[in-house]
Amino acid sequence: MEVVISNPAKRETVERKDGQVQQAQEKYDLIGDIHGEISTLRVLLDTLGYRESQGRYQHPGRRVVFLGDFVDRGAGQREVVELARDMVTKGDALAVMGNHEFNAIAYYTPRDKKNTAAGYLREHSSGNQRQHRAFLEAYQHSPKDYADVIDWFKTLPMWLDLPGLRAVHACWDPVAIARLEENYAGTPCLNDALLRAASDKETWEFDAVENLLKGKEVPLPKGLKFTDAGGKVRHRMRIKWWSDATTYASAFMGPEEAETDIPDDEIEGDHLVEYSHTQKPVFLGHYWLKGEPSPLAPNIACLDYSVAKPGGKLVAYRWDGEGILSKDKFVAVDRQA
Numbered sequence: 483m484e485v486v487i488s489n490p491a492k493r494e495t496v497e498r499k500d501g502q503v504q505q506a507q508e509k510y511d512l513i514g515d516i517h518g519e520i521s522t523l524r525v526l527l528d529t530l531g532y533r534e535s536q537g538r539y540q541h542p543g544r545r546v547v548f549l550g551d552f553v554d555r556g557a558g559q560r561e562v563v564e565l566a567r568d569m570v571t572k573g574d575a576l577a578v579m580g581n582h583e584f585n586a587i588a589y590y591t592p593r594d595k596k597n598t599a600a601g602y603l604r605e606h607s608s609g610n611q612r613q614h615r616a617f618l619e620a621y622q623h624s625p626k627d628y629a630d631v632i633d634w635f636k637t638l639p640m641w642l643d644l645p646g647l648r649a650v651h652a653c654w655d656p657v658a659i660a661r662l663e664e665n666y667a668g669t670p671c672l673n674d675a676l677l678r679a680a681s682d683k684e685t686w687e688f689d690a691v692e693n694l695l696k697g698k699e700v701p702l703p704k705g706l707k708f709t710d711a712g713g714k715v716r717h718r719m720r721i722k723w724w725s726d727a728t729t730y731a732s733a734f735m736g737p738e739e740a741e742t743d744i745p746d747d748e749i750e751g752d753h754l755v756e757y758s759h760t761q762k763p764v765f766l767g768h769y770w771l772k773g774e775p776s777p778l779a780p781n782i783a784c785l786d787y788s789v790a791k792p793g794g795k796l797v798a799y800r801w802d803g804e805g806i807l808s809k810d811k812f813v814a815v816d817r818q819a
Contacts, residue, residue, distance in 0.1 A: 507646060507803035511813075512547045514767040514785030514797050515580065516566075518556025518616055521818035522789055522796045523565065529815055530798060532574075539565065540574045544800075547642065549767035550580025550651040550695075554613060555790040559620035563631055579638035579672075580651045580767065581695040587672070588681050589614055590632045603681040636677075639670035640694050646803055652697040652768040653723050655755050658690035697768060698723040700753040702730065708740035719744065723755040724782040735769070757782065763807055765799060775812035783807050789817050 511530050516523050524534075532539040532546075546569060552562050569575035588604035604610060611618070621628035641659060642649040663669075666676050679687035692699070699718045702708075707717050720735040727733035731746040733754075757764065759780045767786035775797045777783045788794035795814040799807070 509544045510801045512765045512799045515551035517790035518559045519789050520558025520561040526796045526815045546575035548577035551582045553617040554582045559617050583635040648764040651695050654764045655693040658693045708743040711737045724778045776809040777807040
């Protein structure tokens with residue numbers, strides 16, 4: 483379902499030869515994962531020509547699309563959320579949900595609304611607490627603000643299908659999107675029923691939301707496994723869904739040292755995502771890329787270049803209506819100390 487979002491202040495009009503006036507294509511600056519790096523975000527917005535006035539960043543002819551993962555890791559947790567939320571609320575930006583926002587919602591939400599002793603949708607394990615520490619500490623003395631920001635996260639769509647482009651945090655999976663729209667009133671946003679279903683690993687909703695927010699995984703052939711960067715043994719592998727790869731080895735996303743464990747056999751079953759080069763561009767984050775920013779495919783771009791790590795970058799793409807993406811339109815700023 484294509485979403486048409488109107489903001490007349492952000493759109494130019496053009497006069498056609500027949501004298502009729504029509505709206506021009508809206509222009510967007512898409513920004514990848516921020517993870518609390520507020521200083522770097524401000525530098526990027528300034529580089530893109532957004533100016534701050536009374537705490538509000540805006541551009542006379544463009545609008546931002548944030549690709550999710552505002553929180554966890556960096557020192558500016560509240561500041562990033564407040565800046566992005568303000569831009570969205572005032573019409574200067576759009577945003578999609580990242581897996582870190584989904585995780586934050588699930589971590590906050592009790593399994594039993596009347597009995598928190600029953601646990602939470604995301605377990606309060608030492609590992610999860612460690613992952614969320616910066617975000618939790620930012621709100622530890624402000625329970626009302628914490629509840630309020632979780633409510634805002636719930637309003638973020640898991641995907642945007644706009645005139646001319648699409649945005650999703652990790653994977654544009656048309657099958658998952660169609661099934662969610664069919665079963666949840668056509669909306670790309672979470673409600674309580676979907677949140678609870680998507681937090682249960684035994685449901686199709688879990689798989690659908692995982693694909694959109696964390697990326698597409700496929701099961702390895704029986705008996706095969708590899709060890710990921712964290713030392714965990716995996717029997718499933720994440721794939722480069724945007725590529726034409728059809729074998730386990732060519733589609734594999736994971737540590738280089740594990741590549742020898744992955745066979746060069748055709749991927750079994752109906753697990754691949756089809757996104758043809760004739761479809762409108764799709765922008766995503768999530769993948770902690772390195773190196774010089776460039777398109778993954780003629781119409782697919784990842785804008786996550788590991789800003790939360792030393793040597794990382796915060797990356798944007800300046801989209802002006804084109805169907806074929808250009809390396810020249812990426813804008814990157816180094817992580818600020």
